[in-house]
Amino acid sequence: MSIFYFIAFLSILFAVLVISAKNPVHSILYLILTFFTFTIQYVLLNAQFLAIVNFIVYMGAILVLFLYTLMLINLNKDAEPVKSNMVKIAAVLGGGCLMLVIIAALRQVGIAEPVVLKNPDLGLVKNLGKVLFNEFLLPFEISSLLLLSAMVGAVLLATRDKKTTA
Structure with a gap:
């Protein structure tokens, strides 16, 4: 269980770094690390197929394409328009409302026990292949x-x- 919580902490940390990074290239690199921690979580949850698809499709294709596109665009800080104070106030109010909704939703949710699978072979690629190529x-x-x-x-x-x- 401690590995799960450590990887969950890393997922949250990298997700916060994605939205707080000033450089867009660094933001995408943090997003790759976030998806990598998701892949580890999938392996821990015995969902190997989802882990492989997440690793190949998201990390290998989509995010590398994002990174390549951003490097081609050549974003400069001079080209970014300055946001007015009204937009910043609206963003803070919107974020505060979202935080209140999340806190209210979390207060209604009780702490659940970990889910124990009755069938440990549930997320295996072998079983998915059998269903895919039979049915x-x-x-x-x-x-x-x-x-x-x-x-x-x-x-x-x-x-x-x-x-x-x-």
Whole structure:
């Protein structure tokens, strides 16, 4: 249990650093660390498939794309407009209202006991594969054909424009 609480603390810490970082590149790097701690939490909860998908899709693709895009944009502090005091006051009031709602909601929630799974093999990729390739084989194959046809169509559209200009 102590590992769970330590990783949860790191998740919250990195999430706060995401929104408090002044440099957008640092903010995205902290977001990558936040998603990495989520991946560790998924492994601790015996959800290996979610951990792998979170690691590959979010950390490997989306956030690297964000980082690459931000580095291409070349944001400067001179280009950012100065916000008026009215906008800052509205932001503080909105944040205060959100904090009050969260505190009121947390007061209604009791402390729950940890959930113990009756089936320890619940989140395994092996079981997901069995269900996917037994019960949902036809929809899985149809979706793969749709993705293949979309990829072929995109290649044809991209090459057709090059041939007509030559």
